Amino acid sequence: MTQDDAEVIALGALGWLAQADLLDAFQNSTGADRDTIRGAAKEPEFLGAVLDFVLMDDMWVAGACETLSLPHQELLAARTALPGGNLPHWT
Template identity: 60%
Template structure:
């Protein structure tokens, strides 16, 4: 997946988080990002990676977002891998 597509998916995920009752507050608590931080960093690839990291913490959030966005469930992992810090080490 190209980084631009991953950023678009993450931005859509941020919008979905904001639209879910109480989830934005959980995001604030988990990340420490307030509304001003979100506004200032919403286009930063590193911040968008953190959005996907947050969403990937809960299967219900993954399925909820992917179903709302009509995306296959594995799309979030593919998008996360394309953003900074998403490459997994190979131990072999």
Template identity: 65%
Template sequence: MLQEEAEIVALNALTWLASEGLLDAFQGATGADRSQIAAAAGQPEFLGAVLDFVLMRDDWVQGVCDAQDLPYEGLLRARAALPGGDLPHWT
């Protein structure tokens, strides 16, 4: 997946979080307020953090992927295409 495609997936994931009432949980995990989220939404590093957050729960992965008509492994491919996605995962 190209970085540009991954950014779109991550932006759609952020939209999904907001639509599902999970933006407060994301804010709590990141410490970012809504204005900071809006300002950072175009930054690939921040979008990687969005996908890291979604990837914490299988039901969130399923919801995001279903909303975007992506296979469930699509979020992992998107995460790998963004900065920091090439780091080893220890889980």
């Protein structure tokens, strides 16, 4: 997956957060207000944080993927394509 593809998926996930009434939870978790979110939505690092947040809950992953018509593993693949997503595999 390219970084551009990952950014599109992350933007979709951000939109899903708003639609699913989880934007307030995201704001509380990150400390970002809505103006900050609007401005940072074009930054790959911020989009990685969006995916990190969605990936915290299996129900959120399922909801976002259903809305975005994606297989569940695509969110994790998108996260690995964004800055900070290249986590080591310990197994």
